[in-house]
Amino acid sequence: MGRKILIVGAGITGITLAEKLASKGNKVLIIEKRSHISGNCYDFKNKDGILVHKYGPHIFPTNYKKVWDYLSKFRDWIPYQHKVLGFIDGKYVPIPFNFNSLHQIFNKEKAVKLERKLWKKIGYNKKLPILELRKTKDEELRFLAEFIYKKIFLPYTQKQWEMRRKKLILQLQQECQE
Numbered sequence: 729m730g731r732k733i734l735i736v737g738a739g740i741t742g743i744t745l746a747e748k749l750a751s752k753g754n755k756v757l758i759i760e761k762r763s764h765i766s767g768n769c770y771d772f773k774n775k776d777g778i779l780v781h782k783y784g785p786h787i788f789p790t791n792y793k794k795v796w797d798y799l800s801k802f803r804d805w806i807p808y809q810h811k812v813l814g815f816i817d818g819k820y821v822p823i824p825f826n827f828n829s830l831h832q833i834f835n836k837e838k839a840v841k842l843e844r845k846l847w848k849k850i851g852y853n854k855k856l857p858i859l860e861l862r863k864t865k866d867e868e869l870r871f872l873a874e875f876i877y878k879k880i881f882l883p884y885t886q887k888q889w890e891m892r893r894k895k896l897i898l899q900l901q902q903e904c905q906e
Contacts, residue, residue, distance in 0.1 A: 730754035739767025747802075779806075816879050823884075825858075825876050833875075842872050 730753035735742050738760035746756045764770045768783040787810060790796055813820040821829040827846075831839040845868060850856045858881050861873035 733757070734759065736760075737767070738762070738765040740769055742767075814880055823880060825880055830872075842868060845869050846872075 730749075732755045733746075733749055735746050735749075735756060735758045738746075738758050742758060742760070743765050746758050750756045758765075762770075764772075769786045770783065771779055771781045771786070774780050785808075787808065788799070812823045814823040816829075816833060819832055821832045823829070827843055830842060833839075834842065845866060846856075849864070849866070849869065858873055858876050861869060862877060864870050864873065
């Protein structure tokens with residue numbers, strides 16, 4: 729006879745652990761404060777039959793066949809392709825801002841010129857935070873940095889954190905001092 733095991737929490741880890749232990753003959757009891765299992769990966773169909781992700785979408789990327797096969801025993805997968813577009817100056821462009829975004833926003837001559845300067849400054853397969861690019865001495869790259877900052881970074885940050893820039897900066901400074 730197996731052991732009696734108590735698991736607190738029916739999120740992904742808790743239910744996976746419970747299944748693995750129960751399949752080896754153990755008696756497992758799960759305690760969960762929510763009215764459902766799966767933690768933040770919980771979804772349900774509403775009265776209209778529409779799948780609702782209660783806590784936001786769940787994206788599960790993995791290259792491990794063993795993990796994929798194990799989880800596939802318990803659920804069907806819905807194909808998904810993640811694309812984030814921002815509406816900037818009347819155009820939908822990829823976010824985070826990249827070379828495709830650059831070429832969609834600016835005319836060809838300006839986009840090519842900025843792209844070359846970025847390659848020269850940053851190099852290949854590297855990232856440069858927008859707040860760092862704002863410090864550059866190159867006038868055209870500083871223009872691009874300010875454009876990205878004002879049109880993408882700042883509005884997103886304000887939306888994400890639900891506060892204006894000055895209040896956000898003050899809060900971040902306070903947290904750094906603590």
